[in-house]
Amino acid sequence: MKTTKKLVLLSLMLSQALVLSVVESWIPVPVPVPGVKLGLANIITMVIIAFMGTADTFILVVLRCLLTSMFGGGISVFLFSIAGGLLSAVVMLVLHKKFSRVFSVVGISIAGAISHNIGQIMVASVIMKEISVLGYLPVLLISGIITGCFVGFCSSFLIEALKKTNIF
Amino acid sequence: MIKKGDIILIVAVSAMVIAGIIGFNFYKNTHKDVKKIAVIKKDNKVIRTIDIDNVENPERITVEGKYTNIILVEKGRIRFENADCPDLVCVKTGWLSEKGDLAVCLPNQAIIKIEGETEEVDGITY
Structure with a gap:
């Protein structure tokens, strides 16, 4: 892929990921547990993993975390999202590259959502020096399965549709 | 698929x-019959510990920081009553009354948890 085309595509993807995280913040969460959210921006991460390389995925995740925490939050929000984002990116990349015979896009997305939540709660317990925060882990794992399923189906529809175009 | x-x-x-x-x-x-101690922490420091079963009059505790949390203690229960943080997860958690219950305000790094405290036995004589 040409450098210019790649640059444009990555920027487009980044802006879409940012819009999705803003849209997500409008959706109320029924569970009062910190860290439970839909993870819509993960749809974009899945698309990048499917069509582009490892380095592009990391660039996108880091930039997304940086920009979302600039828009709303601050340094502690950045730490939470970067920990979850990088851990889930690593898990999803490994599953996609090595185990895509065993896992579909839905499974990879569930694994990503779960590892995102685990990374976040780990950072939360380290920052607050409070091990009891890990008591939220069961709820976070369940919510990871549900949101990961939803995001996974969305991404697989999007990936199928994009395969029919000649964008990538 | x-x-x-x-x-x-x-x-x-x-x-x-x-x-x-x-x-x-x-x-x-x-140890279900132990005393229930509510611990309020902010920035890794314990601000208050309250034996919630022995609260006579309801009390409001204000936790100041990047945001402000108002905690309400009544007999046998405690909650984040109000806050000005963006997500209000802490307020939505509601009342805490059982050992192991936990409410967290991540933006303000404030936390309430209920710990059990075994009544100390210095010695038993027969």
């Missing part, structure tokens, strides 16, 4: 969750 690994992943994680819930309930039910 769904592959074998997806199902295995879901089943394995669900099994972990069930094991975790059972373990947590086991912790809750040990």
